[in-house]
Amino acid sequence: MKVLICDDHKIVRDGLSQILAQHENIRLIHEAATGGEALKMIDKVGYDLLLLDISLPDQSGLDVLQTIMKKWPATYVLMLSMHPQEQYAIRALSYGASGYLTKDAAAEELLLAVRKIAENGQYISPSLAHCLALSLNTDGNKPLHEKLSEREFEIMIKIATGKSLIEIGNELFISNKTVSTYRSRIMEKMNLEKNTDLTRYCIEKQLI
Template sequence: MKILICDDHKIVRDGLRQLILPLTYFSLVAEAGSGAEALAILKQDEFDVLLLDISLPDMSGMEVLQVVKTKWPKINVLMLSMRPHEQYAMRAHNLGASGYLTKEATAEELLKALSVVAKGDKYVSEALVNNIAGNISNNTSKYLHDTLSAREFEILLQIANGISLQDIGNELFISSKTVTTYRSRILSKMEMTSNSEIVKYCIENKLI
């Protein structure tokens, strides 16, 4: 089996590599520092597992996940996130992720998750399992933000965190005009009229 690690911090990739190398069922451990680099590597070679950070400099992990599951549906994707909120895990699950693990997890849990995902099974962090087990079993959506695309969801969170449209554009390498268009779509889909409503919604649903 081959695994690709995608995280924008080299020290994190190095640490993950050291944990994974002793696993005999992985014959190749490759690395990518951005979403674009990961997608380029996946075009060149076949991989069985993708260990994917949710926060990347060029694309959100959710966007990468969406592309991967569309182009290479057989790849098992384990998401890594600093955010332990159930909505993130549910969104990743709905987009086709095989597992979702917070970066607060122990090395033992990471190895357990990789073992489960590598076999084609689903894995959810122990910190989240009690909160989302019922939702995953029912596979139902009850959140307004589930109607958003991966990029819209990413911008929703940035707006909720008080980041200006200009700064969002700079971070995502798109124009502020494009960000404004995304904001309009978000407000329309979620039946809102202002940033304050976005902030309130994200707080109430534990997205920030």
């Protein structure tokens, strides 16, 4: 297998590389620090598996995932995140990810996930399977943030962490006016009025 690790922290990439080097079927491990860099490398080299962080400096890992599924659908993607599984895993799997691991997972689980993905294209941990089952059982009572589009969700998180409209616009390469429009949609869908309400909601739902 040829593997690409995409994470903006060098120490994390180094640690993952050391763990993956123990896998008997991995013959190549490359690294990327941004989503844009990862996409260029996939286009140039081609990889069997991408370990992809959800939080990247240039764009959302979920956006990178969607691009990969459109252009290189044969590439397996294992999402990595500091966030609990129930917050992002279902969204990631619906976009085509082959699995989802939190960064506090043991090295043994990472190797198990890679083996399972190599064998059958997917890894679902027992805890993630439980999350999926709960999601199906409570489909009629989805949390408010599930109503948001991917871009709206991304902007909601940035607003909730205290970033200004200007900062968000610069990060996403869109105008302040566009960010303001997104904010209005988010507030309407979430039935909220102030940024502090949004922050409180995200903290309560463990989104930040």
